Structure formats: structure tokens, C-alpha cells
Amino acid sequence: MTTTQLTLIQIDNYGPWTVTPEPRREMDLQTLQSRLFADIAQFIGSRGGYVFYTRFDNMIAVTNGIDRAAHATLQESVGNRYPVTISLGVDVAETPAAALDGATERLQDAGSAQDKSRTEVLAGTFLDPATTGSEPVHIAHFDVNDATGKYTDQLNEFDSFIHIERSYASLMEYMRTAHGGLSFFVGGDNIIAVCPELSTDAYQDALDHVESDVGVDLKVGIGRGQTAHEAGIAAKHALEDCRYEGTTVEFAQPSVPASDD
Amino acid sequence: MTTTQLTLIQIDNYGPWTVTPEPRREMDLQTLQSRLFADIAQFIGSRGGYVFYTRFDNMIAVTNGIDRAAHATLQESVGNRYPVTISLGVDVAETPAAALDGATERLQDAGSAQDKSRTEVLAGTFLDPATTGSEPVHIAHFDVNDATGKYTDQLNEFDSFIHIERSYASLMEYMRTAHGGLSFFVGGDNIIAVCPELSTDAYQDALDHVESDVGVDLKVGIGRGQTAHEAGIAAKHALEDCRYEGTTVEFAQPSVPASDD
Amino acid sequence: MTTTQLTLIQIDNYGPWTVTPEPRREMDLQTLQSRLFADIAQFIGSRGGYVFYTRFDNMIAVTNGIDRAAHATLQESVGNRYPVTISLGVDVAETPAAALDGATERLQDAGSAQDKSRTEVLAGTFLDPATTGSEPVHIAHFDVNDATGKYTDQLNEFDSFIHIERSYASLMEYMRTAHGGLSFFVGGDNIIAVCPELSTDAYQDALDHVESDVGVDLKVGIGRGQTAHEAGIAAKHALEDCRYEGTTVEFAQPSVPASDD
Amino acid sequence: MTTTQLTLIQIDNYGPWTVTPEPRREMDLQTLQSRLFADIAQFIGSRGGYVFYTRFDNMIAVTNGIDRAAHATLQESVGNRYPVTISLGVDVAETPAAALDGATERLQDAGSAQDKSRTEVLAGTFLDPATTGSEPVHIAHFDVNDATGKYTDQLNEFDSFIHIERSYASLMEYMRTAHGGLSFFVGGDNIIAVCPELSTDAYQDALDHVESDVGVDLKVGIGRGQTAHEAGIAAKHALEDCRYEGTTVEFAQPSVPASDD
Structure with missing residues (x-):
């Protein structure tokens, strides 16, 4: 049986930021997005996880083995180095889709992706390594x-x-x-x-x-x-x-x- | 009438490299690809062009106003900083698809994308600014x-x-x-x-x-x-x-x- | 009493590489060096360590709490993404200088920094967390x-x-x-x-x-x-x-x- | 006779930012600084210039051949992609030190490096290529x-x-x-x-x-x-x-x- 821990990584209020005070240079946005993805790929990848760029403003990661403290460090580090911040929703389920349902709900429950006051959410359930089989x-x-x-x-x-x-x-x-x-x-x-x-x-x-x-x-x-x-x-x-x-x-x-x- | 200069950017022999001597860590490949794209976005974007990541090992750029010398500098700089090299095919046509046809043919004529000896090709036709209208x-x-x-x-x-x-x-x-x-x-x-x-x-x-x-x-x-x-x-x-x-x-x-x- | 684990990070055979087959663009070398340092700073920093750029081709890191497996992952990841590789020497001592003496000797014993066949060394002694005080x-x-x-x-x-x-x-x-x-x-x-x-x-x-x-x-x-x-x-x-x-x-x-x- | 165009690149109000609201992780600051330098090295280097990291919060560039419009693009692009902004002072003189005197004064005249309201200054004199010899x-x-x-x-x-x-x-x-x-x-x-x-x-x-x-x-x-x-x-x-x-x-x-x- 599989047990998948999924993390939804969402740039906070990104759409409005890209056009404030007026539309920003597209190649700068592309650079920002792809470098943020690369940084997250290094952080999560070096801890055994996978992350996928998906829509870039929303990325999906498989994070079995990566705990809450590591998620908090990633969030802090992004906030220190980028002009945008990220929110993280995490959940665990047998099927990946069910885990993502839970991870997404954690963020939706905290507010809209375009809510200015909803920033740097870190919410969810993390896997207890003791409860999984050897190849989850x-x-x-x-x-x-x-x-x-x-x-x-x-x-x-x-x-x-x-x-x-x-x-x-x-x-x-x-x-x-x-x-x-x-x-x-x-x-x-x-x-x-x-x-x-x-x-x-x-x-x-x-x-x-x-x-x-x-x-x-x-x-x-x-x-x-x-x-x-x-x-x-x-x-x-x-x-x-x-x-x-x-x-x-x-x-x-x-x-x-x-x-x- | 539009006049579009398109550049096809192809990582040389990339597929085989990703599994030699054995399959490389996926998150390292993702990092490499997205950072290479970001670098090209900065280079081309700061000169007025656009580049799209497409398949990452093949990227498509709109390069009106960017001449052969700048393309050569980009190619040299990537070669100096990455473990892979890139080939560039360039062409100009009224429709974007026709320009890409020509740009792609320049590289295909030089050899397969997985031909070890076909590296750092720079071939094509560049726009003569004097021949375009003001909003090509x-x-x-x-x-x-x-x-x-x-x-x-x-x-x-x-x-x-x-x-x-x-x-x-x-x-x-x-x-x-x-x-x-x-x-x-x-x-x-x-x-x-x-x-x-x-x-x-x-x-x-x-x-x-x-x-x-x-x-x-x-x-x-x-x-x-x-x-x-x-x-x-x-x-x-x-x-x-x-x-x-x-x-x-x-x-x-x-x-x-x-x-x- | 302090107990410091130091890691010497050395780019393998870097000097000769910078002038082969002829001198490379200085700004590309500067970019390569500073981005490699940045990547190492993220890897080590997110695990609680510090790294200093020093001469860039040789960097010094304080790596208490970072074990051999993490060092190996860093080395592999750099090798996957850069045109150069790194060697790592590690040692532990009461004073930082003594720890660095040991870390440096591990690499010197394996060969010259400009020895083509001495690449990706990973050698040294790692701290046993059980043996240090609470604030080493x-x-x-x-x-x-x-x-x-x-x-x-x-x-x-x-x-x-x-x-x-x-x-x-x-x-x-x-x-x-x-x-x-x-x-x-x-x-x-x-x-x-x-x-x-x-x-x-x-x-x-x-x-x-x-x-x-x-x-x-x-x-x-x-x-x-x-x-x-x-x-x-x-x-x-x-x-x-x-x-x-x-x-x-x-x-x-x-x-x-x-x-x- | 030499004619050197020098650009002083200064991160706006950086010192206070690094400790607001409380001191930020040092390795994030190191990453930010060295990547900003790398980006500027690519921008300026691909246009024939040189930039040196100096103190990182202040960098010095030799920018013969790089005009005001390019400086403005660099400044805008950094502002789009980093949590900090940069000011640029530019001057031309026979000796590098005299050129830097002028470049520095342009920024000092606009306010203190730690003045919150002095951001994204772009001031100075640019070289007229017609007035220099062939190897300035x-x-x-x-x-x-x-x-x-x-x-x-x-x-x-x-x-x-x-x-x-x-x-x-x-x-x-x-x-x-x-x-x-x-x-x-x-x-x-x-x-x-x-x-x-x-x-x-x-x-x-x-x-x-x-x-x-x-x-x-x-x-x-x-x-x-x-x-x-x-x-x-x-x-x-x-x-x-x-x-x-x-x-x-x-x-x-x-x-x-x-x-x-």
C-alpha cells in the first residue's frame, strides 16, 4: 500500500503582484518563477523529495521524509530572498490525489490565493515514519x-x-x-x-x-x-x-x- | 505585416547525458533545466526578446533585434557555466511557424539532436532591421x-x-x-x-x-x-x-x- | 569547550580549467564561482551550517550537525549541475584552525589541487553528536x-x-x-x-x-x-x-x- | 590615454533590511548577495563590461560601452526579482579612481545609503563613444x-x-x-x-x-x-x-x- 505525503506550494497573492503597480517584464517573471522552482527543487530534492513546477505559481511536491521544521526553513528562506512569499499545505493519504485534496484544503481554508492578508501559511498533517511500510x-x-x-x-x-x-x-x-x-x-x-x-x-x-x-x-x-x-x-x-x-x-x-x- | 525572427535553442545530446553513466537525480536535472531557461530569459529578455521553456531541452525564442554576435555570446557563456552546451538555429519569416520551420531545419541539417559530434551549432538568417516595418x-x-x-x-x-x-x-x-x-x-x-x-x-x-x-x-x-x-x-x-x-x-x-x- | 566540524570545499583542478583551451570570459567565471557558493550556502545553511567564500575555488564551512551522507549528496548534486566538480575534506577539533588543518590534510594527502586524477574526494572525520556539549x-x-x-x-x-x-x-x-x-x-x-x-x-x-x-x-x-x-x-x-x-x-x-x- | 566609465552599484538601505524585523539567516543573505552579483556579472559581462563584488552591498563595474538605457533595464530587472533594489551612479574620467569619485558622488548627493526614501537612483554621465580612442x-x-x-x-x-x-x-x-x-x-x-x-x-x-x-x-x-x-x-x-x-x-x-x- 502506498502512503504519499504531498505539499502544495503556492506563491502568495502572485497574480496581482505581477501587474502592480503596472505589468512587470515577462522575462523577469519567467526568471523569478523558474529560479524559485529550481531553489525548491534543490531544497526538497536533496532531502529525497520531488517537486513539479505545474503552473509555477502553484507547485506540487512529494515530501515523504521531510518534516514540518524543514518546511518552515524553506518558507523562511524563500521569504528572505525573493520579493514574494509562499504558503505550504501538506497532507498524507493512500492515493496522491487524496493527499493533494487535503493539502489544497489547508490553504483554501486559510483564505483565497489572492487574499493579501493570507501569507506564509504552513498548515497540514505530516507523515509519521513509523506508520508506513518500507516503500510507501x-x-x-x-x-x-x-x-x-x-x-x-x-x-x-x-x-x-x-x-x-x-x-x-x-x-x-x-x-x-x-x-x-x-x-x-x-x-x-x-x-x-x-x-x-x-x-x-x-x-x-x-x-x-x-x-x-x-x-x-x-x-x-x-x-x-x-x-x-x-x-x-x-x-x-x-x-x-x-x-x-x-x-x-x-x-x-x-x-x-x-x-x- | 509581421516579420518574426525565431531562435530554436537546443541542448546538445541532452537525453543521453541525463542517463550517463547512469540516471542522474531528477531534481538536479530539473534545477539545471530551469536555471538554464532563467539565464536565457535574462539574456534575451534584457535585449527585448522573449523565450519560452517549451520542453526545456528545446526552447523557442522571439529574437527580433538580437543579432548573431549576441547569439554567439550567449552560446559561449552557457558553454562556460554549464555541463551541457547549446545549439542555436535562427530564421525570419512572416508567420512564426514558418520562421520556426527554418530555424529548426538549420539544426536538423547539421545533424541529429542526439549526435555527439553536433555541438554548438550557430546557424541561420538574422533580421535586417532596415527591412521591417515599425511594429513587426x-x-x-x-x-x-x-x-x-x-x-x-x-x-x-x-x-x-x-x-x-x-x-x-x-x-x-x-x-x-x-x-x-x-x-x-x-x-x-x-x-x-x-x-x-x-x-x-x-x-x-x-x-x-x-x-x-x-x-x-x-x-x-x-x-x-x-x-x-x-x-x-x-x-x-x-x-x-x-x-x-x-x-x-x-x-x-x-x-x-x-x-x- | 568548543568542538568545531570544518569542511574544506575545493573545486577540482580549477585553475587549469579556467584557461583551457584558452582563457574563459572573466564574468562567466565570476558567475560560476558566486553561484556555486550560493548553492552551497543554501545546502549547508538550510542544515544549520555556515560556509564562507574565502577564495571561491576553496571555501570553508562550519558543518556541525551535517553528516557524511549529506556531504555526499552535495558533492553529487554539484557534479550533476556544474562543469566542475568538488572535493570535500572534513575534520573535527577544539579550535577551528586545528579542524581546518585536518580537513585540508585529507585533501592534500589525496593529491594536488591541480591533479587531474584527484577528483570528488570525500574524506574525513565527522562529529559524533553524542560527544559534544550542548553549545559546541x-x-x-x-x-x-x-x-x-x-x-x-x-x-x-x-x-x-x-x-x-x-x-x-x-x-x-x-x-x-x-x-x-x-x-x-x-x-x-x-x-x-x-x-x-x-x-x-x-x-x-x-x-x-x-x-x-x-x-x-x-x-x-x-x-x-x-x-x-x-x-x-x-x-x-x-x-x-x-x-x-x-x-x-x-x-x-x-x-x-x-x-x- | 585611458577613458574609463565606472558604475557604482549600491543596494538601497541594505544594512537595516538585513536586521528587519529581526536579523535574517546569514546564509540567506550570503545567497542573496552572491546571486545578485552573479546576475549583474551576466548582464554587464555579456555587454563587454566587468563588475567586481567588492563589499557585495556596493559593487564597482567598468561599463565602457554600456549606455543609460541598459543601466535602466538592469535596475528595473533587479527590482522585479529581488526583495531589494539598487541605485546606480556613473561617471567617466581618465583614471579609474577619478571616475569612481564622480560615480560615488552622484549617489551621495542623492542621499545616504541608508536613507529609506533614496531608492533606485540612476544618475551620472555616460561615455560618448565618439570621444574615446580605440583602446580606452x-x-x-x-x-x-x-x-x-x-x-x-x-x-x-x-x-x-x-x-x-x-x-x-x-x-x-x-x-x-x-x-x-x-x-x-x-x-x-x-x-x-x-x-x-x-x-x-x-x-x-x-x-x-x-x-x-x-x-x-x-x-x-x-x-x-x-x-x-x-x-x-x-x-x-x-x-x-x-x-x-x-x-x-x-x-x-x-x-x-x-x-x-
């Missing part, structure tokens, strides 16, 4: 079969991107609806999903759905771990297995085989 | 009507994102197919499109298409300028006009009215 | 009395800097020789020193030395803590006490007073 | 003979740093007093000086002074150019010449020999 996080790493050969080296970049984008839109809705899994485009032709426990058939059905829906062939490697990083690195190795063996769904082998097997 | 770049800035009230403050963040993502997928394909315009999601509920000359009706048709296709209500401000920044700032002001006046399509007023009008 | 780190935060009024608002910036620099050169040598303390200029008119246990008189003697040596008046706040951050924040508060009370040496009050006082 | 900027790049062999591989890092620091303190005062030149430590064992026109003997005297004053052996390469970057790259090549030929003072050869030679 499941990460599935998808990519497109031969994206460079079929798209990047053949089409103009925007048309390549349209194909990748279509596959992402199709997969994100399918995984969300069918399984409560959350899928994120992470650049190139890569999609990373945080998932509940799913079978090989369930993953194959997802690939089949995308192929029949938008005509793009994906493959997927799945890993499990104590943290998103552990699960994610295992998923990447499993995806490499797909590449070498020409398969479409591979689960990572347990990293430490039982000694008596 | 058109930028349309779209956003979602009341996204905070309808989505951010109501749904969990992923479900909000699904609605935004749907509207983006619908708009990007429509503008590409109908007009050769290139649309980019830039965070929050914002989409920026680089467009050819289009009428109010053409923009309204785009909004109507997205509404009937995926049920999301957009509005749009359009600006024109010598550079993407000039056109984009004008577009942002026009979008503010939509907000204040409750309209859905607004063109920016000319910033300097002709003296004999 | 002592931080002294010095600044110049009325630097803005006397220098910044009166002299040209370089001549202001000369005065600050003189005070730093004088203090760094005095603290090193007299006490085995390590002092670092951290910008503005601020110097932070990692020190062994020292009396009020010892600090006053240091201030008197600098005044008679180079004619610059300093004051100092001293804090103690489990980590550099705890000690350093306490030192900053103590320095604020100097400001409000017009004194020159202040020790931080214990943050948690004994219950029977 | 002279850059001297010094380093320590065999610093790795004598210091880095022999002493602990702080003691190595003390020797480098001594040589810098000695050289900075000598060049300032004797010639109105401004010298900056740039990391490792490197010092870069912005100088007026000086002879080989004058440079040799500077080296001799440092040797007799603090016992450190330096060498120097000198370059001239239209911009700091051009002069600085030439100086680096000249310093490489010193290395290969075992000499102590080398001037860069003209990059484009006269056609009739």
Missing part, C-alpha cells in the same frame, strides 16, 4: 518511444511539442481519473507520475489509452521507495530496462534482494 | 477568466491544472493550425502567443473555439512592437483593459499616436 | 562602528572598501595567531569569526588591536549554539545589543534560561 | 607565482588565504595611491586591476612593492581594449605568456597588427 512511494517514469527520431529530428520544434503535449494531456487525465495518480511533464519527452499501487496491466492500459487517444507510443518504468528520490531512481533504471529489452512496462527489481532467496 | 512583432496575451475564483480556490491544485492545461492544449493547436501562431503556457493561467497579423474576429474565434472545445473562458490582449518585449508589454496593458472593461479581446492603443492624426 | 559552536559577528556615516557616505566606494579591508586583514591575522579562530569578511562592514571559547577581555583585546593597528573601530556580538546557524543568530542579536546600548562586546544571553532562575 | 580601457591581471605549489598544497586553506589576502591588501593600496588604479580580488590567486596607462617599469615597481611589503611574488599581464572584456581577455593571454616564458610583466600584443608592418 511509487513513481512511474514514462517517455515517448524514439521521440528524437520521430519528432525532434523530423518536425519543427513546436510541432514536436504538440505531440508530446497531447500525450501528456491524455495521460494526465487518464491517470487522475482511473487511479488518483498525478502525472507531471518534466521536459524532453518525459512524464513522471506519482501513483498508488498499480499492476502491470493497469500501466499497460494507460499506455494503450494514450496510443488510441492521441497516437503516441509511451513506455514506463516503475519504482518504489522510502522517498520519491529512491522510487524515482529505481523507476529510471526500470525505464532503461525497457529501452534495452524493447519492453513497454518494467518494474524495478528490489534494490536489496532478501538474503535467503 | 505581434504578441497576444491570454488568460482564464476568474481562474482563482473558479479553479484555484475551489479545486485541488491538480484538477485546477487540468482545466488550464486543457485550455492550453486546445488553443495551441488551434492557433498553430489556423494561423501559424505559436502559443506558450507561461505559468498561472497565462498563455502568450506569437502571432501574425490577425483581426479582432480571428481572436474571438479562437476564444470561442476553446470555450466550445473544453469549456474554459479565455480573454486576450494584443500588442505590437519593434521587439517581443514592446509588443508583450502592450499586450499586458490591453489585457488589463479587458479586466477593467469586462471585454474579451482588446488591442493595445498605439503608444505614440501619429502627430498629424 | 561559537560565532563572533563583528562590524564597523558607523561604517555608513564614516565611510560609505563620505569616501568613494573603493576608499571605503580599503578601510574595511584593512580592518579585516588585521583582525583575521590576529584571531588566527592569538586564538586559532577563523575570520571571514561577509560583505558590507561585517566579519564573522568561528572561535574557540574566549572571554570578554579576549574579544576586547582583538578590537583594541585592530584599532591601534589600522584605526578602524569594530564591535562584536558573540553567540553559542548546537550549530553555526544557532550560534550565528545569537551573535547577531548580541551585536544588535551593542548597537542599542553603545557597547563594544556583548555575549548572547542563553536562549532558554534555566528554569530555576 | 586598460586591465591588468595579476596572479601569484605557483600559488598551488607554495600555498594550497602546503598550508591549511586559511593560512593560504592569509598570504593571498596580504598580497591583495598591499597591491590594492599601492595601485590606488600611486596610480589611481582600482584592484579587485577575483578568487583563487587572481587580482584584476583597472588602470590608467602605465609603463612596464610601473608594473614592475608594483610587483616589487608587494614582494618587499609582504613577501608574495606576483606576475602580471596587461591588456587594452574598447571594453573591459576585450582588455581583460588580452590581459589573460599576456599572463599566459608570463607563465610560458617565465617573465613577470607582459603586455598583450595588439590583436590586429597594422597592415603595413
Whole structure:
């Protein structure tokens, strides 16, 4: 069974700030957003978590193993170094979608994302490590079969991107609806999903759905771990297995085989 | 008539690098990608251009007013500071899509994106400022009507994102197919499109298409300028006009009215 | 008694890299160096440590509370994101200078700083938290009395800097020789020193030395803590006490007073 | 004859900000300072200028070739992305020290560095490119003979740093007093000086002074150019010449020999 701790990271009152006193230079906003994401990726990533940029003013992180004190340090550090502040909502559930429901409610309960007086909220429930199994996080790493050969080296970049984008839109809705899994485009032709426990058939059905829906062939490697990083690195190795063996769904082998097997 | 100079920025041989000698930490890759984008946004943005992260390993920039020497400096500087290098293809055309076709071909002609020996290509045609009119770049800035009230403050963040993502997928394909315009999601509920000359009706048709296709209500401000920044700032002001006046399509007023009008 | 864990961070074979295949743009080197320092400051700082840029190609960190696994993660992450790699030497001693002796020897024993084959060394002794007292780190935060009024608002910036620099050169040598303390200029008119246990008189003697040596008046706040951050924040508060009370040496009050006082 | 345009970059009211409402985490301040410097280094460096971090809250830049509009863009961009703002004073003179005098006065005339209402000043005189010769900027790049062999591989890092620091303190005062030149430590064992026109003997005297004053052996390469970057790259090549030929003072050869030679 999976147990996922999710954190919603929301820039406080960001929309109004971007046009006050008048609209700010777009490339400065892009720089601010992407550097804030990068900083959070370093903070959370070096503690074993994953964060996804999503809409940039709202980011979603898998934070198993990262406690309230670390969240508070991140929030303080952002406030010290940026012209904006962040609020953090955290929750734990079996499925990622349910955890995000809870995390989002923590912030919504505190006020609107565009409420000037609602800043630097830190609210939520944190995982008790004693209550989870040894591999509570499941990460599935998808990519497109031969994206460079079929798209990047053949089409103009925007048309390549349209194909990748279509596959992402199709997969994100399918995984969300069918399984409560959350899928994120992470650049190139890569999609990373945080998932509940799913079978090989369930993953194959997802690939089949995308192929029949938008005509793009994906493959997927799945890993499990104590943290998103552990699960994610295992998923990447499993995806490499797909590449070498020409398969479409591979689960990572347990990293430490039982000694008596 | 529009005249758009587009630059395709491609990280050389990036896919293989991310898994050599074995898969690298995902959060380090995310950090690298988003910081590289931020650096390019500063370089190009401070010279009046716009760049969009697209797939991160391939980025698309509007570079009217930025010459070959500046492109070479950017390429050298990235090579000095990152573990990866970039190739740049540049072209000029009336429609953005045609310019990107040419820019992409410059790189494809030089070799595959995953060809180890094809690095730091700088190839293309640069705009001759003498040959363009005074406002060769058109930028349309779209956003979602009341996204905070309808989505951010109501749904969990992923479900909000699904609605935004749907509207983006619908708009990007429509503008590409109908007009050769290139649309980019830039965070929050914002989409920026680089467009050819289009009428109010053409923009309204785009909004109507997205509404009937995926049920999301957009509005749009359009600006024109010598550079993407000039056109984009004008577009942002026009979008503010939509907000204040409750309209859905607004063109920016000319910033300097002709003296004999 | 103090127990300081120091880490020497050395960019591997950096000098030769900066001129290969020919000298690189100085501003790119400055950017690389200062961003690497910033990243390390975030990594170490968010874990309670302090790092000082020193010569930039060699940085010195106070790392009480940061274990070998965290050092390994930092080293891996830098290697994933920069065109250079780092080696780390770590040691523990009562005085900071003795700890740095040990940390430096770990790297020197592994080869020259300009040995191409000596890369990503991680060697040293880490603190056993069980063996230290509750406040093993002592931080002294010095600044110049009325630097803005006397220098910044009166002299040209370089001549202001000369005065600050003189005070730093004088203090760094005095603290090193007299006490085995390590002092670092951290910008503005601020110097932070990692020190062994020292009396009020010892600090006053240091201030008197600098005044008679180079004619610059300093004051100092001293804090103690489990980590550099705890000690350093306490030192900053103590320095604020100097400001409000017009004194020159202040020790931080214990943050948690004994219950029977 | 040299003609140097210098820009003083000052963070507005920074000291008070760092302790309001209470002292901020030192590593966040270090991160903020060094990233701001890095951003300015990219902005100015990609336009042919040089910037030095000096005290971080005050930075000094050589900005020949960078006009008022570019300075305004830099100032706006920093204001959009940081929690602090910057003021810029600019002046032009034959000697660097005289130019800095003028640049500093522009800011001092506008108010104190810690005046809350004095923010985002942009004041000064910019170079008219038509009035300068072809190589108005002279850059001297010094380093320590065999610093790795004598210091880095022999002493602990702080003691190595003390020797480098001594040589810098000695050289900075000598060049300032004797010639109105401004010298900056740039990391490792490197010092870069912005100088007026000086002879080989004058440079040799500077080296001799440092040797007799603090016992450190330096060498120097000198370059001239239209911009700091051009002069600085030439100086680096000249310093490489010193290395290969075992000499102590080398001037860069003209990059484009006269056609009739």
C-alpha cells in the first residue's frame, strides 16, 4: 500500500503582484518563477523529495521524509530572498490525489490565493515514519518511444511539442481519473507520475489509452521507495530496462534482494 | 505585416547525458533545466526578446533585434557555466511557424539532436532591421477568466491544472493550425502567443473555439512592437483593459499616436 | 569547550580549467564561482551550517550537525549541475584552525589541487553528536562602528572598501595567531569569526588591536549554539545589543534560561 | 590615454533590511548577495563590461560601452526579482579612481545609503563613444607565482588565504595611491586591476612593492581594449605568456597588427 505525503506550494497573492503597480517584464517573471522552482527543487530534492513546477505559481511536491521544521526553513528562506512569499499545505493519504485534496484544503481554508492578508501559511498533517511500510512511494517514469527520431529530428520544434503535449494531456487525465495518480511533464519527452499501487496491466492500459487517444507510443518504468528520490531512481533504471529489452512496462527489481532467496 | 525572427535553442545530446553513466537525480536535472531557461530569459529578455521553456531541452525564442554576435555570446557563456552546451538555429519569416520551420531545419541539417559530434551549432538568417516595418512583432496575451475564483480556490491544485492545461492544449493547436501562431503556457493561467497579423474576429474565434472545445473562458490582449518585449508589454496593458472593461479581446492603443492624426 | 566540524570545499583542478583551451570570459567565471557558493550556502545553511567564500575555488564551512551522507549528496548534486566538480575534506577539533588543518590534510594527502586524477574526494572525520556539549559552536559577528556615516557616505566606494579591508586583514591575522579562530569578511562592514571559547577581555583585546593597528573601530556580538546557524543568530542579536546600548562586546544571553532562575 | 566609465552599484538601505524585523539567516543573505552579483556579472559581462563584488552591498563595474538605457533595464530587472533594489551612479574620467569619485558622488548627493526614501537612483554621465580612442580601457591581471605549489598544497586553506589576502591588501593600496588604479580580488590567486596607462617599469615597481611589503611574488599581464572584456581577455593571454616564458610583466600584443608592418 502506498502512503504519499504531498505539499502544495503556492506563491502568495502572485497574480496581482505581477501587474502592480503596472505589468512587470515577462522575462523577469519567467526568471523569478523558474529560479524559485529550481531553489525548491534543490531544497526538497536533496532531502529525497520531488517537486513539479505545474503552473509555477502553484507547485506540487512529494515530501515523504521531510518534516514540518524543514518546511518552515524553506518558507523562511524563500521569504528572505525573493520579493514574494509562499504558503505550504501538506497532507498524507493512500492515493496522491487524496493527499493533494487535503493539502489544497489547508490553504483554501486559510483564505483565497489572492487574499493579501493570507501569507506564509504552513498548515497540514505530516507523515509519521513509523506508520508506513518500507516503500510507501511509487513513481512511474514514462517517455515517448524514439521521440528524437520521430519528432525532434523530423518536425519543427513546436510541432514536436504538440505531440508530446497531447500525450501528456491524455495521460494526465487518464491517470487522475482511473487511479488518483498525478502525472507531471518534466521536459524532453518525459512524464513522471506519482501513483498508488498499480499492476502491470493497469500501466499497460494507460499506455494503450494514450496510443488510441492521441497516437503516441509511451513506455514506463516503475519504482518504489522510502522517498520519491529512491522510487524515482529505481523507476529510471526500470525505464532503461525497457529501452534495452524493447519492453513497454518494467518494474524495478528490489534494490536489496532478501538474503535467503 | 509581421516579420518574426525565431531562435530554436537546443541542448546538445541532452537525453543521453541525463542517463550517463547512469540516471542522474531528477531534481538536479530539473534545477539545471530551469536555471538554464532563467539565464536565457535574462539574456534575451534584457535585449527585448522573449523565450519560452517549451520542453526545456528545446526552447523557442522571439529574437527580433538580437543579432548573431549576441547569439554567439550567449552560446559561449552557457558553454562556460554549464555541463551541457547549446545549439542555436535562427530564421525570419512572416508567420512564426514558418520562421520556426527554418530555424529548426538549420539544426536538423547539421545533424541529429542526439549526435555527439553536433555541438554548438550557430546557424541561420538574422533580421535586417532596415527591412521591417515599425511594429513587426505581434504578441497576444491570454488568460482564464476568474481562474482563482473558479479553479484555484475551489479545486485541488491538480484538477485546477487540468482545466488550464486543457485550455492550453486546445488553443495551441488551434492557433498553430489556423494561423501559424505559436502559443506558450507561461505559468498561472497565462498563455502568450506569437502571432501574425490577425483581426479582432480571428481572436474571438479562437476564444470561442476553446470555450466550445473544453469549456474554459479565455480573454486576450494584443500588442505590437519593434521587439517581443514592446509588443508583450502592450499586450499586458490591453489585457488589463479587458479586466477593467469586462471585454474579451482588446488591442493595445498605439503608444505614440501619429502627430498629424 | 568548543568542538568545531570544518569542511574544506575545493573545486577540482580549477585553475587549469579556467584557461583551457584558452582563457574563459572573466564574468562567466565570476558567475560560476558566486553561484556555486550560493548553492552551497543554501545546502549547508538550510542544515544549520555556515560556509564562507574565502577564495571561491576553496571555501570553508562550519558543518556541525551535517553528516557524511549529506556531504555526499552535495558533492553529487554539484557534479550533476556544474562543469566542475568538488572535493570535500572534513575534520573535527577544539579550535577551528586545528579542524581546518585536518580537513585540508585529507585533501592534500589525496593529491594536488591541480591533479587531474584527484577528483570528488570525500574524506574525513565527522562529529559524533553524542560527544559534544550542548553549545559546541561559537560565532563572533563583528562590524564597523558607523561604517555608513564614516565611510560609505563620505569616501568613494573603493576608499571605503580599503578601510574595511584593512580592518579585516588585521583582525583575521590576529584571531588566527592569538586564538586559532577563523575570520571571514561577509560583505558590507561585517566579519564573522568561528572561535574557540574566549572571554570578554579576549574579544576586547582583538578590537583594541585592530584599532591601534589600522584605526578602524569594530564591535562584536558573540553567540553559542548546537550549530553555526544557532550560534550565528545569537551573535547577531548580541551585536544588535551593542548597537542599542553603545557597547563594544556583548555575549548572547542563553536562549532558554534555566528554569530555576 | 585611458577613458574609463565606472558604475557604482549600491543596494538601497541594505544594512537595516538585513536586521528587519529581526536579523535574517546569514546564509540567506550570503545567497542573496552572491546571486545578485552573479546576475549583474551576466548582464554587464555579456555587454563587454566587468563588475567586481567588492563589499557585495556596493559593487564597482567598468561599463565602457554600456549606455543609460541598459543601466535602466538592469535596475528595473533587479527590482522585479529581488526583495531589494539598487541605485546606480556613473561617471567617466581618465583614471579609474577619478571616475569612481564622480560615480560615488552622484549617489551621495542623492542621499545616504541608508536613507529609506533614496531608492533606485540612476544618475551620472555616460561615455560618448565618439570621444574615446580605440583602446580606452586598460586591465591588468595579476596572479601569484605557483600559488598551488607554495600555498594550497602546503598550508591549511586559511593560512593560504592569509598570504593571498596580504598580497591583495598591499597591491590594492599601492595601485590606488600611486596610480589611481582600482584592484579587485577575483578568487583563487587572481587580482584584476583597472588602470590608467602605465609603463612596464610601473608594473614592475608594483610587483616589487608587494614582494618587499609582504613577501608574495606576483606576475602580471596587461591588456587594452574598447571594453573591459576585450582588455581583460588580452590581459589573460599576456599572463599566459608570463607563465610560458617565465617573465613577470607582459603586455598583450595588439590583436590586429597594422597592415603595413
